[in-house]
Amino acid sequence: MFDYHMHTCYSGDSDAPVEDMIEAAIKKGLSSICITDHHDPDFPQDECDFTLNTDSYFPAMESFREKYRSKIDVRIGVELGLQPHLGPYFADYIKNYPFDFIIGSTHVAGGQDVYYPAYYKGRNESEAYGEYFETVLENLNAFSDIDVCGHLDYVVRYGPNKNRYYTYEAYASYLEPILKLLIEKNIGLEVNTGGYKRGLGTTNPMPDVIRRYLSLGGEIITLGADAHTPDMVAYEFPRAVALLKECGVRYLCTFQQRKPVFHKL
Ligand SMILES: [Zn+2]
Numbered sequence: 001m002f003d004y005h006m007h008t009c010y011s012g013d014s015d016a017p018v019e020d021m022i023e024a025a026i027k028k029g030l031s032s033i034c035i036t037d038h039h040d041p042d043f044p045q046d047e048c049d050f051t052l053n054t055d056s057y058f059p060a061m062e063s064f065r066e067k068y069r070s071k072i073d074v075r076i077g078v079e080l081g082l083q084p085h086l087g088p089y090f091a092d093y094i095k096n097y098p099f100d101f102i103i104g105s106t107h108v109a110g111g112q113d114v115y116y117p118a119y120y121k122g123r124n125e126s127e128a129y130g131e132y133f134e135t136v137l138e139n140l141n142a143f144s145d146i147d148v149c150g151h152l153d154y155v156v157r158y159g160p161n162k163n164r165y166y167t168y169e170a171y172a173s174y175l176e177p178i179l180k181l182l183i184e185k186n187i188g189l190e191v192n193t194g195g196y197k198r199g200l201g202t203t204n205p206m207p208d209v210i211r212r213y214l215s216l217g218g219e220i221i222t223l224g225a226d227a228h229t230p231d232m233v234a235y236e237f238p239r240a241v242a243l244l245k246e247c248g249v250r251y252l253c254t255f256q257q258r259k260p261v262f263h264k265l
């Protein structure tokens with residue numbers, strides 16, 4: 001099995017030593033992982049710096065990849081925090097580093113991190129969620145040289161009612177164009193088990209989004225726990241795999257030098 005979304009102390013919000021993350025993955029019997037530390041330049045909140053020092057990150061990851069080569073495949077990735085105005089910046093940035101895998105995630109909408117309650121204040125849930133999905137589409141139009149779209153319905157983790165009233169039908173007008181664009185641009189869909197940790201009872205995105213991606217012709221699916229600590233590596237993977245099978249997913253992807261490799265589920 002493969003965990004293709006995890007953070008280490010190179011991310012502004014994790015203290016986990018890289019070795020501890022890799023060793024946790026080996027203990028769980030994973031054959032391949034991708035470390036995807038945050039790079040969110042121009043992040044609006046002051047509390048945390050999510051800018052990745054990629055010049056030191058990249059050689060460090062290369063040395064870990066060598067050190068653990070006989071035990072596990074360590075791939076080098078990044079989770080880009082997309083914002084519409086950063087398209088040209090990211091296009092230039094990714095040219096400088098031979099990443100195996102690039103996740104494009106939307107954390108910020110309307111100038112705020114949707115993680116914070118302030119984003120939901122003074123308006124109803126459908127406006128808040130709708131603005132988030134509009135921003136995802138805007139971000140993908142501004143920059144699409146990514147391998148997967150990270151945790152597509154991330155916003156429902158943090159809304160006051162989380163996913164209680166969230167259905168595919170209610171947000172289809174936002175989600176359909178996003179899924180169609182992903183497929184047109186050959187971008188995969190990341191299935192993120194962080195939703196289980198946040199009490200949603202499901203992954204991000206939810207199963208109906210995964211089903212719709214497949215029915216529209218999408219084929220590239222990756223699985224990631226979004227672990228920021230070693231104990232969360234491959235979190236709830238058996239549950240997620242059962243859900244993926246139920247959705248009709250037949251292959252999971254790993255990536256090497258930005259090329260997908262399909263593995264039978
Ligand atoms: Zn993220």
Ligand SMILES: [Zn+2]
Nearest residue numbers: 005007079226
């Ligand atoms: Zn992440």
